Amino acid sequence: MAGRKVQAAWLALAAAVLAGCAADKPKPTPLEPVTAQIAGRQVWSAKLDSVQFPLAVTLRDGNFIVAGTDGTVLSLEAQSGREVWRGQAGGKLSAGVGSDGRRAAVVTVDNELVVLDQGAKLWSTRLASRTTTAPLVAGERVFVIGVDRVVHAFDALDGRRLWTVQRPGEALTLAQPGLLAAHKNTLVAGIGALMTGIDPTTGSVRWEVPVTSPRGTNEVERLNDLVGPPLRLGDTLCARAFQTAVGCVNIAGPDRASLRWSRIAGGQQTIGGDADFIFGADGSDRVSAWKAGGGELVWQNERLLFRGLSAPVSAGRTVVFGDLEGQLHFLDRNDGKTLLRLPTDGSAVVGQPALAGTTMLVVTRKGGLFAFRPE
Numbered sequence: 001m002a003g004r005k006v007q008a009a010w011l012a013l014a015a016a017v018l019a020g021c022a023a024d025k026p027k028p029t030p031l032e033p034v035t036a037q038i039a040g041r042q043v044w045s046a047k048l049d050s051v052q053f054p055l056a057v058t059l060r061d062g063n064f065i066v067a068g069t070d071g072t073v074l075s076l077e078a079q080s081g082r083e084v085w086r087g088q089a090g091g092k093l094s095a096g097v098g099s100d101g102r103r104a105a106v107v108t109v110d111n112e113l114v115v116l117d118q119g120a121k122l123w124s125t126r127l128a129s130r131t132t133t134a135p136l137v138a139g140e141r142v143f144v145i146g147v148d149r150v151v152h153a154f155d156a157l158d159g160r161r162l163w164t165v166q167r168p169g170e171a172l173t174l175a176q177p178g179l180l181a182a183h184k185n186t187l188v189a190g191i192g193a194l195m196t197g198i199d200p201t202t203g204s205v206r207w208e209v210p211v212t213s214p215r216g217t218n219e220v221e222r223l224n225d226l227v228g229p230p231l232r233l234g235d236t237l238c239a240r241a242f243q244t245a246v247g248c249v250n251i252a253g254p255d256r257a258s259l260r261w262s263r264i265a266g267g268q269q270t271i272g273g274d275a276d277f278i279f280g281a282d283g284s285d286r287v288s289a290w291k292a293g294g295g296e297l298v299w300q301n302e303r304l305l306f307r308g309l310s311a312p313v314s315a316g317r318t319v320v321f322g323d324l325e326g327q328l329h330f331l332d333r334n335d336g337k338t339l340l341r342l343p344t345d346g347s348a349v350v351g352q353p354a355l356a357g358t359t360m361l362v363v364t365r366k367g368g369l370f371a372f373r374p375e
Contacts, residue, residue, distance in 0.1 A: 025284075025306050026305075028305075028307045028308070028323075028324065028325075029303065029305045029306055029307060032338075034338050036339070036340050036341075037332075037339040037340065038318070038330065038339045038340050039340075039374070039375040040330065040340050040342055040373065041373060042370055042371065043081075043371050043372065043373045044080060044081030044371045045081070045368065045371065046074070046083075046369040047368060047369065048066065048068030048070075048072055048074070048363075048368075048369065049069060049070045049367050050068060050069045050366055050367045051067075051350045051351075051364070051365055051366075052069045053093050053094050053095060053096070053132070054095065054133075054177045054351060055067060055096065055097070055134075055350050055351045055363055056096070056097065056134035056177065056228075056229060056352075057097075057352070057354035057361055057363060058097055058098060058099040058104075058354075059078070059354055060099050060100065060101035062077065062078050062356060063076060063077055063078060063101070064078050064356065064369075065097055065099045065104055066361075066363060066369060067089075067097040067106050068093070068367055069092055069093060070092060070093075071088050071089035071090055071091050071092060071093055071106070071114075072086065072087075072088060072089075073087040073097055073106060073116055074086050075099075075104070075119070076369070078357070078359045078361070079356075085119035087104070087116040087120065088121075089106050089108055089116070090112075090114065090121070090124075091108035091109065091110055091112060091114075092108060092109045093106050093109065094109045094111075094130065094131055094132055095107040095132050095134055095135070095177070096134050097134055097135075098137045098142070099137050100137040100156075102117060102118060103115055103117050103122065103142075104116045105135035105142050105144075106134075107127065107131040110126075111127040111128070111129065111130060111131065112125070112127070113126075113127055113135065113142070113144055113154070115137075115142055115156065122157075124159070125154065125159045127144065127146060127152070128150075129147055129150065130147045131145070131146045132147055132176055132177055132178075133146075133177045133178045133179075133180055134177065135180075136180045136182060138182045138200075139200055140156045141153050141154065141155065141162065141200060142154045142155075142156050142159075145180045145189055147178075148166075149167070149189075149191045149225070150164060150165070150166045151164065151165040151180075151187075151189050151191075151198065151203075152164050152165075153187075153200065163203030165189075165198055165205065167191045167196065167205070167208075176225075176227065176268070177227060177229075177270075178225060179226040179227065179229070179230050179239055180229075181228065181237065182200075183232070183251050184251075184254070185200070185254060186199070186251065186254055187199070187200040188237060188251075190226030190227075190239065191208075192224065193210050193212050193213070193224040193225065193244075194208045194209065194210050194211075194226075195208070195209045195210075195226060195237065195249045195257070196208045197254070199254075206254055207257045209249045209257050209258060209259050210259070211239060211241045211249065211259065211262055212224055212245035212247060212262055212264075223242050223243065224241045224242055224244040224245070225241070225242050226239045226240070226242075227239065227240045227268065227269065227270045228270060229270060229352070230270070231270075231271055231272060233248075233273070233274075233292055235250060235251050236248050236249065236260060236292075237249050237251065238271060238278055238292070239271065240265070240267055240268075240271050240280060242268060243266050243267065244264065244265075244266070245263060245264055245265055246262070246263055246280055246290065246295070247259060247260075247261060247262030247263065248261055248278075248292070248295070261294055262295070263295045265280065265282060265288065266283045267281060267282040267283055268283060269281060269309065269310065270311045271312070272312035272313045272314050273312075273319075274314040276292055277289045277290065277291065277314070277319075277333055278290045278291075279314065279319045279333075280312065281312070281321065284305050284306060285304050285305050285306055285307050285308070286300055286302050286305060287300065287301040287302075287304060287309070287336060288300050289319070289333070289336060299334075299335055299336045300336065301331060303338070304321070304329060307323040307324060307325070307327075308323055308324030308348055309323055309329075310322035310323070310348075310349040311351065311352035312352070312353075313352055313353040313355055313360065314333060315330075315355055315360060315374060316374060317332065317333055317339075318332065318333055319331050319333050322344075322349020322353060322362055322364075323348070323349060324348040325346060325347075325348070326343060326344035326347050326349060326364050326368075327341055327342070327344070328342045328343075328344065328349070328353075328362060328372065329341055330342075330374060340374070342372060344364050345364050345368040345370075347364045347366040348365045349362055349363070349365075350364060350365055358373050358374070359371050359373055360372045360374065
């Protein structure tokens with residue numbers, strides 16, 4: 001119990017320090033006029049009450065699955081925006097949403113893991129720690145990682161706890177979305193700066209690969225937890241280590257993984273990319289592009305400094321970032337030049353835009369759901 005109190009105090013300290021840093025940021029760079037170089041249009045929209053938590057949009061079977069602060073969970077047809085099903089978690093959310101297409105999982109601010117089946121509440125269970133990472137639903141299991149970076153597995157049908165993995169870690173952990181993903185028959189979790197492969201059936205640890213090493217002179221400066229969701233490029237998973245680095249891990253098999261490359265790069269948001277390039281913004285919203293194969297720097301864009309950029313998504317010839325005013329910036333993936341800018345509702349873009357074929361879903365802090373189709 002004492003350990004948890006100490007950890008909670010550290011979390012509060014980290015939040016205060018990081019909030020102070022945010023308060024000291026310069027004003028957002030004014031936007032330059034843009035002459036559209038490509039076509040793009042909004043094709044549908046929908047509304048949630050708000051999104052005041054770190055939302056992860058899930059795409060399954062051609063449907064976007066999203067959630068709102070009040071506990072509403074929605075499945076929407078990507079092409080048309082038609083509502084497929086709607087459910088209610090029964091409380092305000094701190095994390096969500098993970099889904100296998102049928103079952104969807106979210107976590108409430110009261111640490112309740114709630115699983116819905118086509119919108120109907122299937123089961124719920126109380127978690128021991130706060131959770132800000134969207135649960136992962138896969139292989140008839142629901143996986144959860146808390147801010148303490150302890151990983152839990154539950155039976156997707158009845159909520160029975162199957163196993164728990166707790167690894168030695170730093171006294172101070174990061175209260176923002178961590179890394180939790182599936183790669184073939186391995187569960188991959190971020191525990192500190194370690195990308196960790198876990199047997200999803202037994203919970204045994206198969207491998208651990210450090211993406212970076214701690215830097216700084218105090219606990220806050222040494223925070224380097226892996227931020228999710230990761231970028232999957234075949235058998236390679238790439239991720240950002242909070243405020244320290246961007247790196248890629250090659251998973252050669254269920255029992256073998258190795259660091260492919262790692263580059264010093266500040267920043268707090270997860271990365272995006274494709275087979276050629278990896279994109280991300282640093283703490284001042286300087287946008288960088290690295291070669292996916294070896295991490296060499298390709299270009300940087302400093303025209304969106306301090307605009308509160310979201311995580312990016314790679315779409316065709318562009319990489320797309322949202323900002324704190326709800327603007328979408330379509331940058332040329334080859335050189336970073338702005339090709340198109342489109343507005344939403346004026347509030348910050350939350351999380352990472354999601355792509356289903358040619359349809360891109362963007363979610364805002366006010367709960368706006370905007371589907372665009374770049375052309």
